[in-house]
Amino acid sequence: MLIDKIKEESLRTYLFTYATVYDAISMPTLADMFELPVKQVYGIVSKMIINEELMASLEEPNQTVIMHHTDPSRTQALSLQLVEKIFQLYEQNEKIVNLRGGEPNFYSRPNQQAQQGQQRNQGTSGGGNSGGGGQNWNRSQRSGTNRAY
Numbered sequence: 001m002l003i004d005k006i007k008e009e010s011l012r013t014y015l016f017t018y019a020t021v022y023d024a025i026s027m028p029t030l031a032d033m034f035e036l037p038v039k040q041v042y043g044i045v046s047k048m049i050i051n052e053e054l055m056a057s058l059e060e061p062n063q064t065v066i067m068h069h070t071d072p073s074r075t076q077a078l079s080l081q082l083v084e085k086i087f088q089l090y091e092q093n094e095k096i097v098n099l100r101g102g103e104p105n106f107y108s109r110p111n112q113q114a115q116q117g118q119q120r121n122q123g124t125s126g127g128g129n130s131g132g133g134g135q136n137w138n139r140s141q142r143s144g145t146n147r148a149y
Contacts, residue, residue, distance in 0.1 A: 007034045011044055015054055017066050027063040038063065 009033045016098065027045070031038045045065055048054035056070040 004036075007036055008040070008044055010034055011036065012053075013046070015048060018056060019056065020069065023069075024059075024064050024065050024066045029067060030065075048063065054120075055067065 006077045011030060014030075014034070027038050030036075030045075031041045034041070036044075042058070042063075045054065045056070045058065049056055049058070055070060057066050057068065058064070059066055
């Protein structure tokens with residue numbers, strides 16, 4: 001049963017993915033590709049058409065699925081343009097990183113900044129105040145007031 005469900009979902013995924021490539025495809029071909037009976041392929045494709053998941057029609061005498069190609073809506077066209085621009089920005093960013101001498105290590109920067117800040121605190125807090133050394137100071141000792149927060 002699990003294998004049959006995987007075959008059915010594979011067929012559905014294939015049709016979602018490659019429907020734009022085909023003008024028409026025969027159901028016996030789909031049945032052979034996914035090792036399913038033609039009647040089961042017919043049922044799956046019919047459900048997809050009824051649920052408007054697949055823009056197609058069935059030609060029963062020839063056992064063919066005829067795909068209906070539609071132009072993308074304005075929103076879809078704009079989203080495709082946006083994806084293209086984002087990809088171009090990504091490529092430009094990669095070129096800049098390569099020109100600067102390698103990949104940035106985003107995870108090490110905050111740690112390096114924290115270590116530098118700790119070193120600064122230790123270096124400036126070494127003398128004369130009654131609060132102790134470096135990192136154990138509270139906010140009032142750093143600002144020069146005696147109030148504890």
